[in-house]
Amino acid sequence: MGLSAVFHHERRGDVTAVEALDLDIQPGEFLTLLGPSGCGKTTTLRMIAGFQPPSAGRILFGAEDVTDLAANQRDIGFVFQNYALFPHLSVFENVAYGLRVKRRNAAEIGARVAEGLLQVGLQGMGDRMIAELSGGQQQRVALARAIAVKPRVLLFDEPLSNLDAQLRVQMRTEIARLQAELAITTIYVTHDQEEAMAVSHRIAIMQGGRIAQVGTAEDLYQRPASHFVAGFLGSTNMVRATVAGAESGAVILDVAGFRWQLATAQEFAVGQTVEAVVRPESLAFAAAGHGLDGVVESRVYLGAKAEYVVRCNGQTMQVVQANPVSGRLYAVGEAVCLQLPPAGVQLLRIDG
Amino acid sequence: MPADAAAARSLGSGPRLGRLASTAGLAVLWLLLLVFVIYPLVMLLLRAFETDGHVRLAPLIATITNSNTLRALRNSLELALLVGVAGTLIGLMFALAAERANLGRRAAKLIDLATLLPLISPPFTTSIAFVFSFGPRGLITYDLLGLKNVQVYGLTSTFAAETITYFPIAYLALRPMLASISSSFEEASFSLGGSRWHAFRTVTLPLIRPALANAFLLLFGFSLADFATPLILSGSDFSVLPTEAYLQITGMFDLQGGAILSLLLLVPAGLVYYAQERFIGDRSYVTVTGKAATASRRDTVSMTARILLIFGCVAMTVLIVYFYLLLFYASIVMAFGANSTLTLEHYHVIFTEGLPAIEDTLIIALIGMPLGGLYGIIVGYLVGRTRIRGRRAMEVISMLNYALPGTIVGIAYLLAFNDKPLELTGTATILIACYVFRYSPTGIRTTIALLQQIDRSMEEASASLGASNLTTFRRVMLPLILPAFFAGLGVVFIRSMTAISATIFLVSINWTLITVKILENMTEVALGPAAAFSVFVIAVVLVVTSLLNLALKRLTAPTLRVDSIGA
Numbered sequence: 001m002g003l004s005a006v007f008h009h010e011r012r013g014d015v016t017a018v019e020a021l022d023l024d025i026q027p028g029e030f031l032t033l034l035g036p037s038g039c040g041k042t043t044t045l046r047m048i049a050g051f052q053p054p055s056a057g058r059i060l061f062g063a064e065d066v067t068d069l070a071a072n073q074r075d076i077g078f079v080f081q082n083y084a085l086f087p088h089l090s091v092f093e094n095v096a097y098g099l100r101v102k103r104r105n106a107a108e109i110g111a112r113v114a115e116g117l118l119q120v121g122l123q124g125m126g127d128r129m130i131a132e133l134s135g136g137q138q139q140r141v142a143l144a145r146a147i148a149v150k151p152r153v154l155l156f157d158e159p160l161s162n163l164d165a166q167l168r169v170q171m172r173t174e175i176a177r178l179q180a181e182l183a184i185t186t187i188y189v190t191h192d193q194e195e196a197m198a199v200s201h202r203i204a205i206m207q208g209g210r211i212a213q214v215g216t217a218e219d220l221y222q223r224p225a226s227h228f229v230a231g232f233l234g235s236t237n238m239v240r241a242t243v244a245g246a247e248s249g250a251v252i253l254d255v256a257g258f259r260w261q262l263a264t265a266q267e268f269a270v271g272q273t274v275e276a277v278v279r280p281e282s283l284a285f286a287a288a289g290h291g292l293d294g295v296v297e298s299r300v301y302l303g304a305k306a307e308y309v310v311r312c313n314g315q316t317m318q319v320v321q322a323n324p325v326s327g328r329l330y331a332v333g334e335a336v337c338l339q340l341p342p343a344g345v346q347l348l349r350i351d352g
Numbered sequence: 353m354p355a356d357a358a359a360a361r362s363l364g365s366g367p368r369l370g371r372l373a374s375t376a377g378l379a380v381l382w383l384l385l386l387v388f389v390i391y392p393l394v395m396l397l398l399r400a401f402e403t404d405g406h407v408r409l410a411p412l413i414a415t416i417t418n419s420n421t422l423r424a425l426r427n428s429l430e431l432a433l434l435v436g437v438a439g440t441l442i443g444l445m446f447a448l449a450a451e452r453a454n455l456g457r458r459a460a461k462l463i464d465l466a467t468l469l470p471l472i473s474p475p476f477t478t479s480i481a482f483v484f485s486f487g488p489r490g491l492i493t494y495d496l497l498g499l500k501n502v503q504v505y506g507l508t509s510t511f512a513a514e515t516i517t518y519f520p521i522a523y524l525a526l527r528p529m530l531a532s533i534s535s536s537f538e539e540a541s542f543s544l545g546g547s548r549w550h551a552f553r554t555v556t557l558p559l560i561r562p563a564l565a566n567a568f569l570l571l572f573g574f575s576l577a578d579f580a581t582p583l584i585l586s587g588s589d590f591s592v593l594p595t596e597a598y599l600q601i602t603g604m605f606d607l608q609g610g611a612i613l614s615l616l617l618l619v620p621a622g623l624v625y626y627a628q629e630r631f632i633g634d635r636s637y638v639t640v641t642g643k644a645a646t647a648s649r650r651d652t653v654s655m656t657a658r659i660l661l662i663f664g665c666v667a668m669t670v671l672i673v674y675f676y677l678l679l680f681y682a683s684i685v686m687a688f689g690a691n692s693t694l695t696l697e698h699y700h701v702i703f704t705e706g707l708p709a710i711e712d713t714l715i716i717a718l719i720g721m722p723l724g725g726l727y728g729i730i731v732g733y734l735v736g737r738t739r740i741r742g743r744r745a746m747e748v749i750s751m752l753n754y755a756l757p758g759t760i761v762g763i764a765y766l767l768a769f770n771d772k773p774l775e776l777t778g779t780a781t782i783l784i785a786c787y788v789f790r791y792s793p794t795g796i797r798t799t800i801a802l803l804q805q806i807d808r809s810m811e812e813a814s815a816s817l818g819a820s821n822l823t824t825f826r827r828v829m830l831p832l833i834l835p836a837f838f839a840g841l842g843v844v845f846i847r848s849m850t851a852i853s854a855t856i857f858l859v860s861i862n863w864t865l866i867t868v869k870i871l872e873n874m875t876e877v878a879l880g881p882a883a884a885f886s887v888f889v890i891a892v893v894l895v896v897t898s899l900l901n902l903a904l905k906r907l908t909a910p911t912l913r914v915d916s917i918g919a
Contacts, residue, residue, distance in 0.1 A: 080813060082807060087832070097814070101827075145817070
C-alpha cells in the first residue's frame with residue numbers, strides 16, 4: 001500500500017494531494033521529486049519529514065517504521081524554501097542548534113559547527129547575525145544547520161527558488177558535491193527540470209499526486225513513459241504516426257504520407273497509431289524529399305544554436321540547429337525539408 | 353486545514369507528564385477566565401434584571417425613561433462625537449507633520465514625546481491642569497485675564513480635556529498608515545499636473561480613509577468610557593453615563609440602578625465595536641509599519657501646508673507642555689493661585705499621609721505586571737499558534753474586559769465578589785485581577801501580531817533538528833515574542849498606576865490607589881497634593897518603562913529590536 005495524503009477542504013470536500021505513492025530510495029541516493037506546482041511533491045516531502053501524517057501508508061527509514069514518529073524523533077535534516085533560520089541566533093548558534101538540543105558537549109559542538117561552516121564555505125562567519133547575510137549565505141547556513149546533526153535523511157524543499165539564476169547554478173553544484181561527499185540519502189523537491197537533472201541520481205516525476213515515472217535523467221529524457229513526462233522534461237515534438245510496417249528491431253511509420261523508417265526495440269502491430277517523441281535537436285534540415293516538407297515560421301538566433309518553428313502539414317515542429325556557423329541559416333518563409341532521426345526516438349501508444 | 357491540526361500534534365509528542373501538565377494548565381486558564389471575566393458579567397446582568405428572585409423589566413424601563421438618564425446618554429454621545437472628530441483631526445495633523453512635513457529628527461522626537469505624555473499620565477492629569485489654567489483661580493482666567501467666578505465645568509472643558517488626552521491614540525493609529533503609503537503615489541499625482549493639495553485630496557485621503565474611520569471610532573469609544581475627566585470637569589449640569597452610574601452606586605447605594613446605567617453604555621460601545629469589525633477590519637491593516645517611509649521622501653506637502661502643520665503641532669505641543677509644567681508648578685507652591693511660595697510640603701504630605709496609597713499602588717502594579725505579561729503571551733500563543741479547541745472563544749473572552757467600558761467591569765466585579773462564594777472585596781487580589789484581565793489584552797494582541805510574522809517553518813526547522821515542543825517554545829518562539837511580553841508588562845504597569853474607571857468601585861480601607869487619592873484631593877480642593885501625586889505617578893511610569901525598554905534591548909538580538917513599549 002502506497003503513501004497517501006487526503007486533505008479536507010471546507011468547500012471542495014476531501015482533496016487528495018498524494019495518492020498511493022510508492023517509492024524506494026537507495027542508501028546514499030540523491031532522489032528528486034520533480035513536478036508542476038500542486039503535484040504533491042512538497043506534501044510527500046513533508047510526510048517523510050514528519051510534519052504531516054499520511055492518511056494511509058507507511059514510511060520506512062531502512063527497516064524502521066517511522067510513520068508514527070514525530071519529526072523531532074526521525075533524525076532528519078530539512079532545508080526549507082525560506083531557509084527558516086532563527087533570526088535571534090548567530091550563524092554559529094543556528095548551526096549548533098540541533099547539537100545543543102541533543103545535548104552534545106561544547107567541544108564537540110564547536111568542532112562540528114566549524115566543520116559544517118567549512119563544508120559550506122562560511123568559515124569564520126560564525127559570529128554574524130542572520131540578517132547580516134546575503135540570500136546565498138543564508139542558504140549555506142541552512143544547509144550547514146541541516147548536515148551538522150548528521151541526519152539519516154536529508155530533505156530539501158525547493159531550496160534554491162529564492163536565489164537569482166546565477167547563484168542557483170552555483171549552489172546546486174555545491175549541494176550535489178556535498179551530498180556525494182557525505183553520502184547521506186537525500187530527497188530533493190523542485191519544479192525546475194534543469195536543476196533536477198543537474199543534481200540527482202534519479203528523478204521521480206510527479207503528476208496529480210502520483211508518480212508518473214522514476215528514473216535517471218537520461219532514462220526520463222530518452223525514454224519517457226508518457227506524454228506528460230515527455231512534455232515536462234525538456235521540449236519536444238509529439239509526432240503522430242501510423243505503424244505501416246513492423247519487423248524485429250525497426251518499424252516503418254507513416255507520418256502524413258511520409259514513410260519514416262525507425263530503429264526501435266519497442267514492438268507494434270501494423271495499423272496502430274503512435275506518438276513519436278521527437279526532440280528538437282534530433283531534427284535536421286535536409287534536401288527536399290528526404291523528410292517532412294515545411295515552411296519556416298520563425299527563427300531565433302542564439303549564437304551557439306538557432307531555434308526554428310517549422311510548419312509541416314498543419315503541425316508545428318520545433319527544430320534546434322546546433323552550431324549554426326557551420327551550416328546555413330534558413331529564413332522565415334523559406335521552404336525546408338526536415339529529416340527525421342533514424343533511431344533514438346521513444347514511441348508512445350495511443351489508446352483509442 | 354485540519355491536516356495542520358494533526359501536524360501540530362505530531363510535531364513533537366512530549367512525554368505523557370508534559371501533556372498532563374499542559375492540560376492542567378489549560379484548565380486553570382479557563383477557570384480564571386470564567387471567574388474573572390464571565391462570572392462578573394453574568395452577575396451584572398442578573399443584578400440589572402432581577403428583583404426578589406424574578407426577572408423584572410420594570411427597573412430597566414424606569415431607568416431608561418428617566419429624563420436624567422436620557423440626558424446623560426445624550427451628553428455622553430454628544431461628547432464622544434465631538435472628541436472623536438476633534439481628536440482625529442488633531443491626530444491627523446500630527447501624523448502628517450511627522451510623515452510628510454520633513455521635520456528634523458529632533459523635532460520629530462519632540463512631537464513623539466509630547467504625544468506620549470498624555471498616554472502615560474493618570475487619566476485626569478489634563479483635567480487637573482485644566483482647572484489650574486482655566487478654573488476660578490486659574491492662571492489664564494484669573495491671573496492673566498482677571499476674570500472672576502469663571503465657570504470651568506461643563507461640556508466645553510470636558511471636551512477639550514478629553515481631546516488633549518486622547519488625540520495621541522488617533523496619532524498612533526494614523527501615523528503608520530501614512531508611513532505605509534509611499535509618497536511616490538503623491539509624487540505621481542503631482543507629476544501628472546495636480547497641485548499638492550489635489551494630490552492629497554485625491555490620493556492620500558482616500559487611502560487613509562479606513563484609518564481615519566478607525567481613529568474616530570477608537571476615540572469615540574474612549575470618550576464614551578472615560579470616567580475620570582467628566583468626574584472632575586463635567587460639573588453638575590453636564591452629566592454623562594459613567595459618572596451617573598458611579599454616583600448612583602456610591603451616592604445612593606443603588607446597585608441595580610448603577611448596573612443598568614452601566615449597561616446602557618454597552619449599546620453605543622457595542623455599535624462602535626461592530627462598526628470597527630464590519631467596516632474597517634482588514635482594510636486598515638498596515639503590513640510593515642514605518643519601513644516604506646525610510647525609502648520615500650517626506651516633503652510632499654506644499655510650503656504653506658508645511659508651515660500650517662508645523663505651527664499647529666507646535667501650538668498643541670506647547671499647550672501640552674504648558675499643562676504639565678503647570679501641574680509641576682502647582683505641586684511645588686504653597687497654594688496654587690493664592691500663595692506662590694516654593695515648598696516641598698505637598699510631596700511631604702503624599703509621602704506621609706499618602707504613603708499607604710503609594711505603597712498599595714506600587715505593590716499592586718508590581719505584582720500585576722509580571723502576571724499580566726505572562727498571561728498575555730500564554731493566551732496570545734495559545735490563540736495565535738496552537739490548534740487547541742475553543743481558542744477562538746478564548747480570544748473573544750480574553751478581550752471582553754478590555755473592550756467593555758471600565759465602569760461596567762468595575763460594577764460587575766463589585767457585584768460578583770462582594771459575597772460568598774468568592775468574597776474578594778477589600779483585598780488586593782480583586783484589584784490585581786481587575787488590572788490583569790482588563791489590560792493584558794494589549795500583550796495578547798502584540799503576541800498574536802508577532803506570531804503572525806513568524807513563519808511556521810521556524811518551528812518545523814526546530815523540530816526537524818530534534819527539539820521537542822517545549823524546547824522549540826523556549827528556544828525559538830519565546831525569544832521571538834519577548835517584545836510582546838515586555839509590551840504586556842509595560843501596559844499592565846502603566847494602567848495599574850493610572851487607571852481608575854473600574855477600580856474606583858473596588859478600593860477599600862485596606863487597599864487604596866493613588867488615583868483614588870488624587871480624586872479625593874480634587875474634591876476636597878487639596879490641589880497641591882493632587883498635583884504632587886500626579887507628578888509622582890508620571891515619574892514612576894517614565895522610570896519603569898525606560899527600565900523595561902532597556903531590559904528588552906539587552907535581551908533581544910539587535911536585528912529584532914522593536915520599540916513596543918510606551919503606548
